[in-house]
Amino acid sequence: MPVESVFPQLEALLPHVQKPIQYVGGELNSTVKDWDAADVRWALMYPDAYEVGLPNQGVMILYEVLNEREGVLAERTYSVWPDLEKLMREHDVPQFTVDAHRPVGAFDVFGVSFATELGYTNLLTALDLSGIPLEAKDRTEDHPIVMAGGHAAFNPEPIADYIDVAVIGDGEQAVLEVSEIIRAWKAEGRPGGRDEVLLRLARTGGVYVPRFYDVEYLPDGRIARVVPNRSGVPWRVSKHTVMDLDEWPYPKQPLVPLAETVHERMSVEIFRGCTRGCRFCQAGMITRPVRERSITGIGDMVDKGLKNTGFEEVGLLSLSSADHSEIGDVAKGLADRYEEDKVGLSLPSTRVDAFNIDLANELTRNGRRSGLTFAPEGGSERIRKVINKMVSEDDLIRTVATAYGNGWRQVKLYFMCGLPTETDEDVLQIGDMAVNVIAKGREVAQSNDIRCTVSIGGFVPKPHTPFQWAPQLSAEETDARLGKLRDKIRGDKKYGRSIGFRYHDGKPGIVEGLLSRGDRRIGAVIREVYERGGRFDGWREYFSYDLWMSSAAEALDGTGVDVDWYTTRERSYEEVLPWDHLDSGLDKDWLWEDWQDALDETEVPDCRWDPCFDCGVCPQMDTEIQIGPTGKKLLPLTVVK
Amino acid sequence: MQRVRLRYTKRGRLRFTSHRDFQRAFERALRRAEVPMAYSAGFTPHPKVSYANAAPTGTGSEAEYLEIALVQRRDPEQLRALLDACMPDGLDVVDAVEAHGSDFSDRLEASEWELRLARVEPETARAAAEAFLAAETVEVERRTKKGIRTFDARAAVLALGVSPAPGAPPGRSPGPGAGTVASRQDGADRPGEGGCAILRLVVRHVTPAVRPDDVLSGLRATADLAPPVPAAVTRLAQGPLDEESGAVTDPFAPDRDAVPEPTGTGVSSAGTVPGPTA
Numbered sequence: 001m002p003v004e005s006v007f008p009q010l011e012a013l014l015p016h017v018q019k020p021i022q023y024v025g026g027e028l029n030s031t032v033k034d035w036d037a038a039d040v041r042w043a044l045m046y047p048d049a050y051e052v053g054l055p056n057q058g059v060m061i062l063y064e065v066l067n068e069r070e071g072v073l074a075e076r077t078y079s080v081w082p083d084l085e086k087l088m089r090e091h092d093v094p095q096f097t098v099d100a101h102r103p104v105g106a107f108d109v110f111g112v113s114f115a116t117e118l119g120y121t122n123l124l125t126a127l128d129l130s131g132i133p134l135e136a137k138d139r140t141e142d143h144p145i146v147m148a149g150g151h152a153a154f155n156p157e158p159i160a161d162y163i164d165v166a167v168i169g170d171g172e173q174a175v176l177e178v179s180e181i182i183r184a185w186k187a188e189g190r191p192g193g194r195d196e197v198l199l200r201l202a203r204t205g206g207v208y209v210p211r212f213y214d215v216e217y218l219p220d221g222r223i224a225r226v227v228p229n230r231s232g233v234p235w236r237v238s239k240h241t242v243m244d245l246d247e248w249p250y251p252k253q254p255l256v257p258l259a260e261t262v263h264e265r266m267s268v269e270i271f272r273g274c275t276r277g278c279r280f281c282q283a284g285m286i287t288r289p290v291r292e293r294s295i296t297g298i299g300d301m302v303d304k305g306l307k308n309t310g311f312e313e314v315g316l317l318s319l320s321s322a323d324h325s326e327i328g329d330v331a332k333g334l335a336d337r338y339e340e341d342k343v344g345l346s347l348p349s350t351r352v353d354a355f356n357i358d359l360a361n362e363l364t365r366n367g368r369r370s371g372l373t374f375a376p377e378g379g380s381e382r383i384r385k386v387i388n389k390m391v392s393e394d395d396l397i398r399t400v401a402t403a404y405g406n407g408w409r410q411v412k413l414y415f416m417c418g419l420p421t422e423t424d425e426d427v428l429q430i431g432d433m434a435v436n437v438i439a440k441g442r443e444v445a446q447s448n449d450i451r452c453t454v455s456i457g458g459f460v461p462k463p464h465t466p467f468q469w470a471p472q473l474s475a476e477e478t479d480a481r482l483g484k485l486r487d488k489i490r491g492d493k494k495y496g497r498s499i500g501f502r503y504h505d506g507k508p509g510i511v512e513g514l515l516s517r518g519d520r521r522i523g524a525v526i527r528e529v530y531e532r533g534g535r536f537d538g539w540r541e542y543f544s545y546d547l548w549m550s551s552a553a554e555a556l557d558g559t560g561v562d563v564d565w566y567t568t569r570e571r572s573y574e575e576v577l578p579w580d581h582l583d584s585g586l587d588k589d590w591l592w593e594d595w596q597d598a599l600d601e602t603e604v605p606d607c608r609w610d611p612c613f614d615c616g617v618c619p620q621m622d623t624e625i626q627i628g629p630t631g632k633k634l635l636p637l638t639v640v641k
Numbered sequence: 642m643q644r645v646r647l648r649y650t651k652r653g654r655l656r657f658t659s660h661r662d663f664q665r666a667f668e669r670a671l672r673r674a675e676v677p678m679a680y681s682a683g684f685t686p687h688p689k690v691s692y693a694n695a696a697p698t699g700t701g702s703e704a705e706y707l708e709i710a711l712v713q714r715r716d717p718e719q720l721r722a723l724l725d726a727c728m729p730d731g732l733d734v735v736d737a738v739e740a741h742g743s744d745f746s747d748r749l750e751a752s753e754w755e756l757r758l759a760r761v762e763p764e765t766a767r768a769a770a771e772a773f774l775a776a777e778t779v780e781v782e783r784r785t786k787k788g789i790r791t792f793d794a795r796a797a798v799l800a801l802g803v804s805p806a807p808g809a810p811p812g813r814s815p816g817p818g819a820g821t822v823a824s825r826q827d828g829a830d831r832p833g834e835g836g837c838a839i840l841r842l843v844v845r846h847v848t849p850a851v852r853p854d855d856v857l858s859g860l861r862a863t864a865d866l867a868p869p870v871p872a873a874v875t876r877l878a879q880g881p882l883d884e885e886s887g888a889v890t891d892p893f894a895p896d897r898d899a900v901p902e903p904t905g906t907g908v909s910s911a912g913t914v915p916g917p918t919a
Contacts, residue, residue, distance in 0.1 A: 007654065015699050015871040020657040028666075028729050256669060258655070258662045258729065310669030310727070342686070 003035050006093055007101040013087040021259045022050035023084065025098035028256035029308060031067045031074075032100045038073035039186060040179045042066055043097055043107040043144065045077045045126060047119035048538060050098075053078040054255060055263040057317070058113045058150060061250040062171050072179050075099035075107075079122040080129070082535055082542075088129060095129035104130040108182055110144040111175070112163075114152035117515035118508075118538040120159055123148075124530040127162065134527065136164045136211060141193045145182070149174075154239075154286050155463040155579035158515050158522035160210035164198060167207055168582055169239030169286075170272070172248050174206060199230060208237040208582060215520055215578075221561040223519060223576040236583040239286070241621055245272060245293040249301050253308045265313035265346070268301045269293065270330070274319035275607045275625065276351075278377070279388045279598050280416065282462035283319055285591075286584045288617040290608060290625045295326045295333070299634045302334060306343065313344035322350040322359060323608070325628035331362045333634025339365065352376060352391045357402045371453075372403050375414035378422075379430035385601040386421050388594075393433060397440050404441040410451045411437060417482055418459040418473030418509070420598060427481050430454060431488045435495045453500035454489070456482060458509035462516050464584040466594035469571040472513045474564075475545075478506030507545040511537065513567040514552065519578035522566070524555035587616030642679055643711045644740035645720060646896060648704060655731030656701035656875075663732065664692070670727035671709070676720065679710040693746045694879065697852060701875035706749070706892065708740055741899035748892040749846060751799065752879040754853045756840040759870040766838030767803040769864035774801055779859040783849075790849070794859040797851040799887050800843040843889060845882065 046053030075097035721737035880892035
């Protein structure tokens with residue numbers, strides 16, 4: 001049964017919308033497979049605008065992995081901007097994929113990748129535009145299975161009513177396993193309907209099906225327990241972990257968009273996971289253990305990717321790129337290879353130490369040395385012990401001295417505000433640190449032309465971290481604290497003008513906090529916001545704090561809980577957390593001990609170089625951290641002239 | 642240094658590519674194809690590419706032009722085929738010549754356009770075109786960065802008429818640039834078949850430029866022609882204008898007619914570098 005392209009209807013709308021190119025597809029390395037030759041069909045969505053969603057590595061990887069598989073087809077879809085949404089509703093054009101412009105409602109699986117919770121309203125828009133009932137319970141066998149993935153899916157409870165399944169962890173193998181189960185079920189003539197296929201998925205132990213779990217509440221509003229309501233459904237759902245990255249060198253053929261996107265470069269993931277143990281960092285906790293791609297694997301991916309895309313810049317991605325056991329050889333090898341080819345190399349997410357300056361120098365042999373970025377995260381020595389960011393102010397000053405001495409002229413420092421136990425004094429010390437950086441820079445560079453930019457984000461406690469029990473700082477207190485720091489920096493006659501200060505107000509953080517640590521009752525809030533027109537909550541020009549607060553007041557009325565209860569309330573050891581039945585591999589008692597260590601200002605070193613601290617991940621996965629060195633080097637490539 | 646001129650298209654859905662989008666895609670194709678580009682001097686060197694008179698976003702084209710500078714000689718046709726293979730389908734590189742003379746943009750005197758008006762009867766369109774041509778001047782407005790601008794859309798229009806039958810190849814003026822248009826592939830994804838008028842328009846390049854959109858505004862103003870579906874507009878050709886026949890001719894003709902072996906024309910190093918890879 002062929003599925004018609006909706007492009008003819010869409011095309012008539014495109015002259016009336018902004019940047020129509022984002023809706024037409026046709027990207028280099030995109031794939032359109034024969035609909036009828038596939039028996040499992042996926043529509044993959046990144047629930048934000050095309051310019052943000054297209055470069056997303058997760059979607060790109062799964063798109064390629066699925067399309068390589070015989071009999072499986074995957075296409076992509078992104079959130080449409082409100083101008084097109086309005087026209088689509090007026091002209092009855094459904095949510096479409098950009099590859100073959102097929103209606104999303106015709107696929108078997110609608111997989112949505114949530115890097116952040118702020119995409120939830122966009123999920124509802126896409127479901128509605130697809131003609132898929134918003135609530136999973138209203139769907140029939142004819143509707144796609146709506147699947148959530150990505151880091152936010154580690155607590156999918158706020159969207160539990162709107163998704164059929166959630167998969168946590170690495171998607172590469174998981175999507176193929178899910179495809180096989182759906183394929184078999186369809187081949188058997190769909191026995192037992194939608195319920196049966198969901199049950200088969202749930203029984204694998206690696207697919208969370210919210211409808212098979214009942215949540216019971218205590219009179220005070222806390223969760224009493226979460227219980228499976230079907231036999232064979234596990235009490236806890238485990239995450240997926242790809243153990244050998246060299247076996248999964250994706251994306252092999254990165255998508256090259258015609259439209260301009262937020263990352264105009266190719267990315268190669270050099271390792272997954274992080275064991276630095278920064279207590280605020282959800283990504284570092286839920287992606288354990290560390291798994292490195294080998295130096296030769298990295299070299300191959302860079303080489304093939306550049307040939308397949310024509311990009312001018314390669315980003316070596318990971319959560320802390322300088323921690324790769326052979327990063328020095330990787331950087332030098334790549335810099336040697338591409339010295340003549342005007343290929344830029346970048347190393348995002350690096351830690352504060354002098355070794356990084358050597359790396360940065362290596363990667364900018366010919367280029368301009370403009371700015372270096374470091375993330376001390378906390379302004380005072382004390383607060384850095386709380387968050388386990390093991391860097392001293394001396395380290396930082398030594399590092400920036402080296403940087404300025406090597407010709408770098410600008411340093412950008414990232415911090416957070418609202419960390420557990422934080423006081424005004426901790427935040428005000430950010431200003432002192434910036435002053436010390438400038439002073440050292442002027443001394444080393446023998447010049448007053450030195451800049452330091454301080455960039456501050458509000459801290460949001462996240463599930464599966466030691467701070468999952470912590471109270472979040474209210475928006476008002478965050479704003480007051482940042483106001484004091486601003487006044488201090490502006491008031492500094494000698495150095496203030498060399499310090500740039502960038503921060504966001506505390507309001508978006510409260511909404512993110514509500515969604516991060518929310519339970520199923522938050523679903524009604526999301527729906528209320530969506531129905532009142534909430535869209536694109538990650539965008540300043542669309543986000544409305546007042547809309548969220550008034551919707552929450554309405555939707556939570558009568559539940560006995562409110563926004564403060566979810567955000568600024570500290571949780572106790574005994575409390576059942578909404579995500580406890582989703583197993584990230586971390587031992588909850590270890591997380592609690594680490595939370596207590598945080599309150600005691602006790603640091604915990606990195607287990608790559610120090611003994612194991614029993615976070616629980618390795619024994620559960622029956623593995624160990626996977627790092628080099630391999631001792632191999634990158635060989636020069638044969639130059640074809 | 643060798644200069645090569647290329648003709649490229651914006652077909653089907655990729656007509657929504659903006660000029661900036663095209664530039665990025667083309668420069669990536671140059672890298673994939675490992676074209677030995679000449680780079681500009683300076684802190685951030687750029688490959689030397691000059692673009693001429695790009696069609697607006699949303700309009701298709703069979704005749705867009707650019708010129709690139711190379712540090713090693715390449716056979717233009719092999720270079721064209723290689724670049725075409727490296728570009729997305731729809732942005733097709735369809736013709737190439739070695740450049741002679743530096744007056745290329747001056748050669749682009751006029752454009753021939755096709756305007757497909759879905760759900761408009763050809764007779765209605767014919768009457769509107771006649772009313773437009775009969776007018777002395779046709780004042781139209783266009784929104785620019787500086788606000789609404791009013792100008793005459795009539796004087797630059799050299800020809801405007803209805804092409805014979807929908808679906809059939811459009812009535813075309815002769816000229817070497819015209820022959821390759823037959824392979825157009827965008828018919829399949831056009832909206833609303835049924836009554837469809839196809840207008841053929843020849844416009845002289847003047848300042849301010851008169852675009853097909855302005856002529857459509859003029860048709861609305863003079864004859865109340867309001868297509869229910871946005872017009873699908875395609876540039877069929879641009880180049881020197883044959884004043885006698887009114888035809889738009891091939892801008893590459895002077896390059897093709899030039900002496901084939903350019904000895905002593907500034908490419909004196911030709912003998913010392915390897916020839917095109919066979």
